[in-house]
Amino acid sequence: MSKIMGERPKALVDVPLHYCPGCTHGIVHRLVAEVIDELGIEGKTVGVASVGCSVFTYNYFGCDMVQAPHGRAPAVATGVKRARPEDVVFTYQGDGDLAAIGMGETVHAAARGENIVAIFINNAIYGMTGGQMAPTTLPGQVTQTTPYGRDTSVAGNPIRVCELLSSVKGVALAQRVTVDCVKNVKAAKKAIKKAFEYQMAGKGYCIIEVVSTCPTNWGMSPADALQWLRDNMLPYYPLGVYKDVGEEGEQ
Amino acid sequence: MADKVLMKGNEAIAEAAIAAGCRHFFGYPITPQTEVAAYMSKRMPKIGGVYLQGESEVASINMVLGAGAAGVRVMTSTSSPGISLMSEGISYIAGSDVPCLIVNVERGGPGLGGIQPSQSDYFQATKATGHGDFHLLVFAPSTVQETVDLISDAFDLGDKYRMPTMILSDGLLGQMMEPVVLPEAKEPTDSKDWAAKGHQGKRKHNVVNSLYIDPSELERLNRERFQKYEKIKETEQRAEEYLADDAEIILVAFGASSRIAHSAVDMARKQGIKAGLIRPITLWPFPEKFIEKHVGHAKSFLSVEMNMGQMVEDVKLTVKDRKPVRFFGRTGGIVPTPKEVFEQIVKINGGDC
Numbered sequence: 001m002s003k004i005m006g007e008r009p010k011a012l013v014d015v016p017l018h019y020c021p022g023c024t025h026g027i028v029h030r031l032v033a034e035v036i037d038e039l040g041i042e043g044k045t046v047g048v049a050s051v052g053c054s055v056f057t058y059n060y061f062g063c064d065m066v067q068a069p070h071g072r073a074p075a076v077a078t079g080v081k082r083a084r085p086e087d088v089v090f091t092y093q094g095d096g097d098l099a100a101i102g103m104g105e106t107v108h109a110a111a112r113g114e115n116i117v118a119i120f121i122n123n124a125i126y127g128m129t130g131g132q133m134a135p136t137t138l139p140g141q142v143t144q145t146t147p148y149g150r151d152t153s154v155a156g157n158p159i160r161v162c163e164l165l166s167s168v169k170g171v172a173l174a175q176r177v178t179v180d181c182v183k184n185v186k187a188a189k190k191a192i193k194k195a196f197e198y199q200m201a202g203k204g205y206c207i208i209e210v211v212s213t214c215p216t217n218w219g220m221s222p223a224d225a226l227q228w229l230r231d232n233m234l235p236y237y238p239l240g241v242y243k244d245v246g247e248e249g250e251q
Numbered sequence: 252m253a254d255k256v257l258m259k260g261n262e263a264i265a266e267a268a269i270a271a272g273c274r275h276f277f278g279y280p281i282t283p284q285t286e287v288a289a290y291m292s293k294r295m296p297k298i299g300g301v302y303l304q305g306e307s308e309v310a311s312i313n314m315v316l317g318a319g320a321a322g323v324r325v326m327t328s329t330s331s332p333g334i335s336l337m338s339e340g341i342s343y344i345a346g347s348d349v350p351c352l353i354v355n356v357e358r359g360g361p362g363l364g365g366i367q368p369s370q371s372d373y374f375q376a377t378k379a380t381g382h383g384d385f386h387l388l389v390f391a392p393s394t395v396q397e398t399v400d401l402i403s404d405a406f407d408l409g410d411k412y413r414m415p416t417m418i419l420s421d422g423l424l425g426q427m428m429e430p431v432v433l434p435e436a437k438e439p440t441d442s443k444d445w446a447a448k449g450h451q452g453k454r455k456h457n458v459v460n461s462l463y464i465d466p467s468e469l470e471r472l473n474r475e476r477f478q479k480y481e482k483i484k485e486t487e488q489r490a491e492e493y494l495a496d497d498a499e500i501i502l503v504a505f506g507a508s509s510r511i512a513h514s515a516v517d518m519a520r521k522q523g524i525k526a527g528l529i530r531p532i533t534l535w536p537f538p539e540k541f542i543e544k545h546v547g548h549a550k551s552f553l554s555v556e557m558n559m560g561q562m563v564e565d566v567k568l569t570v571k572d573r574k575p576v577r578f579f580g581r582t583g584g585i586v587p588t589p590k591e592v593f594e595q596i597v598k599i600n601g602g603d604c
Contacts, residue, residue, distance in 0.1 A: 013456075044449040046321065049460075058458045064447035066320040067460040069343050072313040075305065079317020080447065082301045083275055083325070087449045105313070108306040 009033035011042045011062045018056055022215040022222025025053060025121065027179045029060055031189045032092070032119060035196050036063065045088040048077045050102070052094035053127040071102025074109035077116045088199055090117040096126045099135040099159050106165075113170030113204035113250075117195045120161060123212040124233060131217030135159045138236055143217070158236065162209050166242035169250065172203035174242040178211040178234065180226045187239075203249055211237050253432050260395045261286035261328075261425040263433075264354055264418065265294065267402040268326055272437040273352070274300035275325040277314035279307055279333065282366045283422040284356035287328040308333040312340030312353075319349040320459040322446025324406055324439055328354035330422075331372050332363065334380070341415060342381030346461030348445075348476075350409035352402065353387070354418045356425040359584035367584025368422030368507060373561035376419050377535040384473050386480055388416040388487065389534040391505040395429035401532070403434055408487065412479060413445075419534060421557070423507040423586060483536055490538035491530045494520065495545050498527025500599050503542065503566050504555040505531045508580075508587065512555045515592035524600050537565045546573050551599055555592055556580040 008014060011033035019025045036042050045063035049055050051070035058065035068076035073091035081089045098106050098120050109116065125143055126132040132145040136158050140149040150158075162174045173195050177188035188210060195206035211233050213225035220228060258266065265287050268276070276291040288304070295302035301318075305311030311327050318325040329337065334355050344351060357372050359365040376389045390405055392398040398420060405416040447459045463469035494516060495501055504512035509530040519526035529545065531538045542552075551574055554563035563578040570576050579595045581587040 042450075043452040046447050046449060048317070055462060058460055062456050064450055064457045065459070066317060066447045067347070067458070067462055068316070069313060069339055072309070072316075072340070075310040075313035076317035076320070078303070078310075079275075079277065079314035079319070079325070080321045081317075082303060082314070083318040083321040083323040084448050087321075104306055105310050108310065 009037045011036035013060055013062050015059060017060060019053065020216040022213065022225060024179050024210070024212040027185060028119065028121060028188070028210050028212070029057070031185070031192050032090070033061065034189060035193045038193065039196055039200070041088050041196070044086065045090070046080050046084065048073045048080065048089065048091040050091060050093040050097040052097050054092050054094055054121065055128070057092045071097050071100070072105055073097065074102065074105040074114065074116070074118065078109055078112070078114050081114065081116055088196060090119060090196070092119045093121070094127065095120070095122045095124065095134045095136040099161050107168065110165050110168045110205040110207070111170045113172070115199050115202055115204060117199050118205070118207040119192065120207055120209040121212045122161070122209050122237065123214040125214050125217050127214050127217055138232055160237060162207065162242040165207055171205050171207070171243050172198045172245045172250065173206040175244070176209040176211065176237060176239050176242065178229065178239060180229055203245055211239070253435070255430045255432055257428055258395060258431050259286060259426065259428050260398060260420065261356065262290045263395050263399050263431050264328065264402060264420070265290035266433060267399040268352065269294060269298065269300070270434050270436045271324070271403040271406045272439040273324045273326050273406065274298070274439050275318045275323050276300070276302050276327065277305055277311045277318070277325070278327045278329065279305050279311050281330045281333045283358055283425050284328050284330045284354065286425070287354060287356070308336035309340065312337035312344070315351050316340055316344050316347070316349060319344065319351040320347065320446060321448045322441060322443035326352035326354065328356065330356045330358045331360050331369070334372060334375060338381040341387070342383050342385065343461050344415045345381070345385035345387065346383060347459050348413040349415070349459060350413055351415050352405050352409060352418065353415060354420060357419065357421040359582065365584040366422065368586060369557050369582065369584055370421055370506060370508060371558035371561070371582060372419065373534065373556070373558060376417055377537070385476065386535050388412070388414060388483065389419055390417070391419045391532060391534050392424065393506050393509045393530060395424065395427065396431045398424065399431050399433060412483060419506065421507050487533060488536050488538040488540050489532035490541035491532060492541060493528040493530065495527035495529055497525055497548070498545070499525040499550040500527070500553060500596055501545055501549045502526065502528045502553045502555055502592070502596070503531065503562065504528065505534060505562065508555050508557050511587055511589050511592055514589035515596060518589060518593040519596045522597070524596060526596050531562070534562070537569070539569045542566065542569045546570055549574055551575040551577060553577045553579060553595060553599060555587065557586065558582050
């Protein structure tokens with residue numbers, strides 16, 4: 001006799017996900033969907049899918065969805081939110097999308113205090129295109145386009161997004177989480193829920209950065225990838241709350 | 252009957268859009284269209300609308316995509332280099348079948364070019380506003396009044412066909428003042444059942460998207476879109492004819508240059524030369540029917556443009572070597588004089604002037 005431990009969240013469409021084995025996108029999708037269910041907001045939520053592995057989120061989330069050009073999700077989400085201020089609007093973006101091609105849109109949406117939530121998947125690599133250097137690729141990290149390891153004197157330095165955005169007035173919440181173990185998954189969900197609640201309270205731009213794995217393009221087993229994340233990613237990208245305007249809002 | 256008011260072309264664009272029920276404007280400053288944005292920034296907050304200055308044309312057109320996808324009447328305006336930056340977003344908008352209005356108050360190019368009036372974005376507007384197989388409905392007004400009238404049509408037809416539309420104006424029309432009668436104001440509506448605006452638990456989720464990994468699916472959608480374009484070619488071609496019925500030399504000119512061509516036709520008629528004018532109002536679809544009507548009796552055609560010769564290619568494609576098609580243009584922000592155009596007519600007529 002098997003026992004079903006948890007139902008599929010209603011806000012997640014019952015279709016197979018295309019993600020590679022061991023990829024943490026699936027966990028984060030579930031957390032976002034659980035939060036949407038718990039807040040009872042699927043009917044008034046609009047998600048914005050970005051370009052990268054997560055482009056197909058428009059097939060997975062049960063809420064209405066718009067697919068944005070590469071990097072432009074914050075601008076598209078701005079358009080949706082300004083047209084439908086009563087709706088709850090979130091973007092789901094990878095590191096290439098948010099921190100390379102879309103950094104301008106990200107910083108300005110944040111500075112406007114745009115009342116949207118950004119779910120930011122940082123796995124230090126371009127997944128969809130097959131493992132090239134991302135703006136968050138670690139120094140020395142080998143990728144398809146840094147075959148000798150990322151040489152920061154040539155390829156520049158990784159960007160710490162939460163730290164950068166924490167200096168921007170208009171940001172209500174900037175928090176870095178991960179989903180490598182049950183404790184951290186629970187903390188990640190709490191952060192995502194807080195971000196959605198902040199939006200509903202009109203507090204401003206919220207970003208939840210999820211330090212994630214890419215076993216396929218890192219060339220590791222899922223278990224090794226999680227260990228590599230703990231050993232290499234978390235020291236460079238420490239978990240924590242980088243900005244939280246709290247109950248009072250920004251002073 | 253509404254009162255006539257004296258308005259600058261660019262401000263009339265903004266007021267006409269508001270009258271057409273548009274309450275969402277996203278844009279970025281660029282000469283010579285900035286008055287549209289400035290006017291919107293003044294008016295929108297007073298009428299419960301949204302004016303938002305994006306951090307770039309790239310961001311602005313994507314805000315338009317978001318608002319259009321959410322089902323509201325939305326627009327942006329820019330000038331030539333701005334359209335280049337918006338090309339990516341326009342392609343996504345077309346590929347996602349999202350209606351919106353894009354205004355291009357053209358200036359000289361290429362590159363940073365200049366800030367004087369030009370028509371050198373004809374190719375860009377009608378052939379390749381971005382990557383992929385798609386078209387915009389493109390309107391080319393020649394007066395401030397016509398600009399006002401076409402804006403309402405552009406919004407309505409964009410909604411009808413679920414596609415982006417463009418008003419191709421230029422620095423001359425945008426900056427000049429003329430008396431206009433504004434149309435009766437329409438209230439914004441909210442009836443787009445395909446939009447991503449929240450399903451309220453009442454339907455399956457809507458997805459506004461331009462990605463199709465399966466090539467047969469993408470081909471099918473592109474073919475469907477082109478069937479729609481065929482229907483538009485059949486029903487939406489617009490042009491104005493002036494003394495064309497008995498004309499031997501037919502000028503073809505749109506927008507600002509058509510006003511000059513019009514004067515040149517008058518000068519020619521005074522000299523007994525049978526000149527006429529066909530003024531395309533829709534640039535896409537190109538008004539082939541109006542030209543075809545006159546290919547039989549015309550001896551030759553002269554395309555007059557403020558560029559190095561762009562629309563002339565469509566005139567040639569329509570005339571198909573049955574009659575000679577010539578070109579006269581000034582570019583870089585230089586506006587041709589009626590006399591210059593008249594001299595071309597005289598030359599074609601076989602005489603000196």
